Amino acid sequence: MEQELYIGVMSGTSMDGVDTALVAIEGERIALLASDDFPMPSALKQQMLDICLGQQTSLVDIGRLDHLLGHLFADAVNALLAKSGYQPSQIRAIGNHGQTVFHQPTGDTPFTMQLGDANIIAAKTGIDTVADFRRKDMALGGQGAPLVPAFHKxxxxxxDSSVVVLNIGGIANISVICPDAPVLGYDTGPGNMLMDAWCYEHTGEKFDRDAAFARQGEVNPPLLAKLMQEPYFELSPPKSTGRELFNLPWLMAQLADMHVSAADVQRTLCEFTALTIANEVRRHQTGPQPELLVCGGGARNPLLMARLAQLLDDWQVAPTSTKGVDHDYMEAMAFAWLAQRRLHHLPSNLPEVTGASRLASLGVVYYA
Known part of the structure; x- marks a missing residue:
């Protein structure tokens, strides 16, 4: 297979910006050529948060956001091209995840909704665009998530030992690669989402830089115990979750009738994230030198990384960058790879991960 260039576009549950990655793919060889982090307007982020948290909305609001996000993602791609010096004609396709505003993989009517009109992206960039990756998997009985374990594989x-790839975005998810075993993958629970929301509420900062706020507090054991009682943690994989469950109103409900300082809450949330991740990672320990490779924004949280290393002292814990894969752009690279799989009609889901009834080539192509 000849080398082709693809651009992956990812805006995750943290909604802290649009990550773009330009990659070269040749067979199973994938190289990151350029990357960028495009800012998301705060007003647009707030409108999406309102929808995610169940506030009343309308078809007009949904349509407007779909349009605005289409332009935002197109602008992010064009900014990456300008920065890197590549031309649209050199890019085979864009893989655009879209912005998830609701994910409900269970119940009588399972569905997932990602916004960002791919027609606008294709028209504004002049590049064929692949989007809507999750719904085919759900139509086949799967969760539609996580999709990145196939890329990690x-x-x-x-x-001879386990390799677990941990992505800490708004939600934390793991891909489990063990010798002579199928790949597993699922959401462990909150990643940065609750920490970011609490930090913004009490400091005005979008995230707890260098865990400075959390370091001012101490873990509150009663609060931690209450958080750990969330039924999601008792579910067996395949499972996935999002902002519709783990959000600020959920946290406030846990805090009802409790008197905990803001800094202690922040420190407890960090411990909560570390503990829920470590509990799941530990289930998959095999071999003498298991590795936990961390990517996503949480890899930049020194307190969280330190606690993971302490809780998993039998594991080698390190960012994926130590293996030559930029920990900030892993998911954007994955959606570039998913676009490549779609254009070549290759399967890109893992039924053992998502619960789908069969392999499928995911995504819908929007031609420029």
């Missing part, structure tokens, strides 16, 4: 390999 391609770029990381285990020998």
């Amino acid at each position: 391609t770029i990381f390999h285990s020998t």
Whole structure:
């Protein structure tokens, strides 16, 4: 297979910006050529948060956001091209995840909704665009998430020990690669989402830079115990979650009738994230040198990384960057790879991860 260039576009549950990654793909070889972090307007983010948290909305609001996000993602791609010096004609396709505003993978009417009109992206960039990756998997009985474990399977390999790839975005999810075993993957629970929301509420900062706020407090054991009682943690994989469950109103409900300082809440949330991740990672320990490779924004939280290393002292804990894969752009790279799989009609889901009834080539192509 000849080398082709693709751009992946990812805006995750943290909604802290649009990550773009330009990659070269040749067979199973994937190289990051350029990357960028495009800012998301605060007003647009707030409108999406309102929808995610169940506030009343309308078809007009949904349509307007779909349009605005289409332009935002197109502008992010064009900014990456300008920064890198590549031309649209050199790019085979864009893989655009879209902005998730609701994910309900269970119940009588399972569905997932990502906004960002791919027609606008294709027209404004002049590049064929692949989007709507999750719904085919759900139509086949799957959760539609997580999709990145299939990419992790391609770029990381285990020998005689477990390799677990942990993405800490708004939600934390793991891909489990064990010797002579199918790949597993699922959402462990909150990543940065609750920490970011609480930090913004009490400091005005979008996230707790260097865990400075959390370091001012101490873990509150009663609060931590209450948080750990969330039924999601008792579910067996395949499972996925999002902002519709873990959000600020959920946290406030846990805090009802409790008197905990703001800094202690922040420190407890960090411990909560670390503990829920470590509990799941530990289930998959095999071999003498298991590795936990961390990507996403949480890899930049020194307190969270330190606690993971302490809780998993039998594991080698390190950012994916130590393996040559930029921990900030892993998911954007994954959606570039998913676009490549779609254009070549190759399967891109893992039924053992999502619960789908069969393999499928995911995504819908929007031609420029």
